[in-house]
Amino acid sequence: MRWVNRQIDRSGRILLGSLPILLLVLLYLFLAAQRHAANPMDKILPLPTGMAQGMAALLFQPDQLTGQLIFWADTLASLQRLGIGLGIATVSALVVGLVLGILPPVRATFGPLVTGIAVIPPIALLPILFIALGLGETAKVALIVIGIAPVMVRDIMAHVSALPREQIIKAQTLGASSWQIMIRVALPQAMPRLFHAVKLALGPAWVFLISAEAIASDVGLGYRIFLVRRYLSMDVIIPYVAWIALLAILMDVALTVLSQRLYPWAHGASH
């Protein structure tokens, strides 16, 4: 049988998919054990027991200065920044992308501006944001928004303007105005695409969040990683990175499931 025809069933997929991950974990444990056999004080590849000890302090012991549980305070702060940033970017991508995609005069007017903003590397704007908005929460959220919104706007705009011309014509022969076409034809069809755009933007959003926190912050997942780097605390960095990965995966799955529930017509409900 040709390999292109080999379909893998559900249990087989789980088994095969977990195989490389397991191998990587085993490889890590093997290397870590080897280093610890040579030097019991090794900090570069901590063993799981070391990570548990390192994390226990952050998880369960209140910080002496603030009285907060550091890990949860970091998570809350980061998720809040990420959530506000993603929220603003998503809403603006939907509104701007929809209007630009469906109304040619508006696209002609603002299309070049959106393209221009989209090609600026957002990190290059970070100094401007810090100068203009200070070092507080606003600048961090602004970096996320500026980093992901232009790409999302262009994605939604392209999707809406690529709706079959026949549909737009048909809607007009059914008596629809520009406004009605926008809210009844373009908006619902842009929604599954918006979910997809948010999923793709999650990665960059995390990058900008960690960058902003690394440069100027006093709480947050990114801040903590860059803080403990000074002490070579791999026993904290690795669990933090794993936690970030887990959060990102959970968001991705949640968005996928939500999109499938809300827009079954867009997810291959075929005959």
Added chain:
Amino acid sequence: MNARAETLLSLRDVWVEYGDKIVLEKVDLDIEAGSFVSIIGPSGAGKSSLLRIVLGQEVPTRGSILLDGTPLTPECGPDRGVVFQRYSVFPHLSVLRNTVFGLECEKAPLTARLFGKARRAAEAEAAEMLHAVGLGDSMHLYPAQMSGGMQQRLAIAQALIKRPRILLLDEPFGALDPGIRADMHTLITKLWRDYSLTIIMVTHDIREAFSLGTRVLALDKRRHDPHAPHRFGATAVYDLPLRRDEQPASEGIVVVADTPLSIEETIRHG
């Protein structure tokens, strides 16, 4: 049905040019109310261009188009319904919602949605139309769950609920299987009779053109310049009025009336 009713649509000296390419030249046509006009012709003869200017999707370079004696607005409107070969229905709406859409647009300018009593009335009207096209049992399916033939039935129901003055069909059955196409021919003939429609249909299928139409227009270039083929446009080279028997549509019941050309010759020319 009276075949010689008043003129519904007239095209006066219509030209369509894209840059220096002439697609249609000097098209003069009168289309009577209640007629079923088939438009045939080779690829690139401007069949679809003709349909687009009648639809209002494009503006003719020269000439005028009159609907009921008044010039057409150069924009699509509810007086002209359309069914395309594909993409005529909204994939995000169920069959019933697709059909109600036209009524919602008219009655709710701001929200384009109806609620309560008005919505139930609109849905009842849509359901009646869906029964007429044979989709009475599929009202809650999405278009992606239906076959191509069912999607075209939906597209027809969607257009007819607005009671358009003219129904334009752009190769509506071109993508369907032969068996389903025959069903659709029966359906469109029945609807044409029941609702007293005026239909203009562009098709590649000459058999279909003759079996459905009360009039067949063949578009082609009258003149041809081998060095600049784009400088001459197409026009109606044959205009064949047909007489349709009163029986429901089946193949081969069409008689060509008052024309010296046989169907065979026309086909060879087209």
